[in-house]
Amino acid sequence: MAELLRMATAGSVDDGKSTLIGRLLYDTKTILSDQLAAVELTSRERGEDQPNLALLTDGLRAEREQGITIDVAYRYFATPKRKFIIADTPGHVQYTRNMVTGASTADLALILIDARKGVLEQSRRHAFIASLLGVGHLVVCVNKMDLVDYSAERFEEIREEFAAFAMKLDVSDLTFVPVSALHGDNVVHRSAEMPWYEGTSLLHHLEEVYVASDRNLIDARFPVQYVIRDQGSDFRGYAGTVAGGIFKPGDEVVALPSGFTSTVRAIWGPGGEPITEAFPPQAVTVQLTDDLDVARGDLLCRPGNRPQASQSVDAMVCWLTERSRLTPGAKYAIRHTTRSAKASVVELDYRLDVNTLHRDEAAESLALNEIGRIRLHTQSPLQFDPYRRNRLTGSFVLVDEATNDTVAAGMLLGPHLATAKVVWQHGTLGREERATQGLTVWLTGLSASGKSSVAAELERLLVAEGRPAYLLDGDNLRHGLNGDLGFSAADRAENVRRVGEVARLFADAGMVAIASLISPYRADREQVRAAHQAAGLPFVEVYVDTPLEVCEARDPKGMYAKARSGEITGFTGVDDPYEPPVHAELVLRGDEGDPKALAARIRALLGPH
Template identity: 65%
Template sequence: MSTETPTTQPTLEDLGVGQMDLLRFATAGSVDDGKSTLIGRLLLDSKAIFSDQLEAVEATSASKGYDYTDLALLTDGLRSEREQGITIDVAYRYFATPRRKFIIADTPGHVQYTRNMVTGASTADLGLVLVDARQGLTEQSRRHAVILSLLRVPHLVLAVNKMDLVDYDQGVYDKIQREFSAFATKLSIPDLEVIPISALKGDNVVTRSEHMPWYQGSSLMHHLENIHVASDRDLIDARLPVQYVVRPKSDEYHDYRGYAGQVAGGVLKPGDEVVVLPSGMTSKIAGIDLFDREIDEAFPPMSVTVRLEDDVDVSRGDMIARVKNAPTPSQDIDAMICWMTNEPLRPRQKLAIKHTTRNGRALVKDIQYRLDINTLHRDQETKELGLNEIGRVQLRTTVPLLCDSYSKNRTTGSFILIDEATGVTVGAGMII
């Protein structure tokens, strides 16, 4: 066995991690449906926690007199969460299997924390809604499905949890599956999977359960590892919001000028004819750089630096798009807004707005209706939006936004509203 010390450390790409696909998913469910326990089970059974973490959780569980390991303690990090037995803040957890990397957003189920759920699910590729097999579908279950549908989360999994407490009865599962599938037809949910599980016992979480031979589908982990998400992104409409102009000060790169940002849509290649918005100046892509090397193409969600053939005026907040397929700059915005602060949103209110890398100010022209996310009823008599409420609002901005509809592109179709006095984010918008 060689005792020589390697001259270089292996990179993530050498280890194969760089090529691994990433899945972002958000969990949602009512109180005590077992979201945090399920995430704890995923982390435990996929060997994503350290032994000392597990020992600490086992010790805490024993001190509380439990005859089982309370896996929820792995995610409920706030003291108030542990004391109340509920999830309040969005808890992010990261783990990986040999097939895929995962980012989990454990979102709260309470109505008063709707804004937290919107935040956690806004970037998710998949929504995981839990229901208690004993309780069946509740108002909160339907509400969470509506929110995930509004946020255009392309994949939805309904996990029927605590099957061990109903003796793994197929009839219970079938009833919930029929009810939810019928409800989902009213929503924009392109892909739905219903999986019976027991987070506490581990049934159908990582491995198939022997207690439910009547279920012929895959385990939850197998589904998460194999679901295809690359085609969910907009690969047609090329969009690069410019975040930073790269001008190195070294003599070696004296003439270098690049425009850095994260590709929000489409595929960009050297030689493509592009337009810089809002100025309307056109050029061609001279090259695309990724870290210290040049690449042949860029697509979402890659962060790259684009060089243009011509010396055109480009700055932060501008957008590079294809000449024949560019967004139309607009100052009149029609959007669904989730309001996130105690002071209500009212007409004539002025706020700061941030859309991709572009900043401006916005005036609330009109509130068209408030959406009841339990019944989908549109209240057109409302004059304001309160905390955690969602409604359709018309805005007028001081600068033109280079936007698409949210249904077309979740990046260029979304924005946030900011209180200018405090700098606090007070609203999240989805452009219609």
């Protein structure tokens, strides 16, 4: 589990954000006694009977009272399980810039909602910005529960309203916690006031939330940052921070944009520690077997998995300065990975209203805190991935060369389609026009959980009804389509991606595609879901939640025994994680009911033809 969790908080003082952060610092005992003494003294002077924890983060509020620009502040606290870095950003309307900044490096965003006021425009804006910046985990704290009599109904109401809005966003993990920051309910300790709440305390969730799959461990990307040469020893190595995927000595790599290939000879950590596998965010030095002309700004990747390359790109940008506006025709310096280039804004496609998500296509410029979609032309091709796929190779900033200010934060969407090599051909038939309407049923769960038996029964059931259905079994597909893949995290992700693509095609053709594979990582499954959503195809995720002990006792292929004895490694459930779905359409236990009955429960979800 990641020991370091970076989170962004959003909300205003009125929501009780300062109190909540103060409470986290206080209850995790991060505050030193003299700080606390000062707070207690001030609180007493104000006639309050409890220490006012908002005073602990009071720097910000004092600033606001003085009318000074409010900015991102970083705070630190630790528990025995994790270290936390909080990018604390004020939540008022004019501070989109700061929220974008704070969210850019966050794994998780914490959003506060006042239980009395419910979901406000501001809450939606915070959620949208977190989603735009690719923060996959949202934790919504419904605060001031003490002021609504700890009402379960009120909490549910807010939860439903917010979840309905979040459906429109790209959020993979959404958690709600009812809290009273003032009294400490459900912040660090479970509250006795809300017995109806079955979840964990906020801190417990923050300690346990699994964020590793948010990094891209599939597409190997190494932007060369600095060339290290040591004359004494003739050493030449390429220093940089791994931006995606895994690099190993012996890997064949290609240097872009030159296109020359070579092999990784060795990888060194800081100080010369030999590295057998380099992954993000490690800072390493890579030596190649060949003497290539590689320099800062170049990118190392695998020959079979290259990023997009284009001089004309589409991007979402947030404008960060009040001193000028973004207008088509303007020229800037673009900073992308370790590369700098000149760039000009060709077109402003639309300005996005962050509160309503309305697109204003008539907009002619972007002012401070405004977000829009632009087309950018760069002096040399960018080697990039879409931001959704990789935050490090998909992000950029624009610098005004006249003032040296950082004026825009950008997220790359893709090459501008007119210049892309492959143009999407729109099919002539829509889904509704076909004889049958397809969809995908995706069964995920541990090995030996009973997925395949249920899937086979479902296929039989549908075919018996005369409905076209086809079973895509993970194990079987590994003999053919995925025969070249192993069981590393990257290969598992690619396995899921391919099966997902095949399922999508089957579903588009009018079949019920039934995919049965372990698919252990949430992010991979979410990508398959997103691909279906984009194509307008239903996607039904079924979590076969059979306890590990039961799976292990069954062990029809003897795999668990091999994993326990160390004969095989990286086995899901034993020494590789399984991330259960958060929003599965259906959860089944493989050991409760026979496969036929379980298949019938899935069938019931699918509706008529």
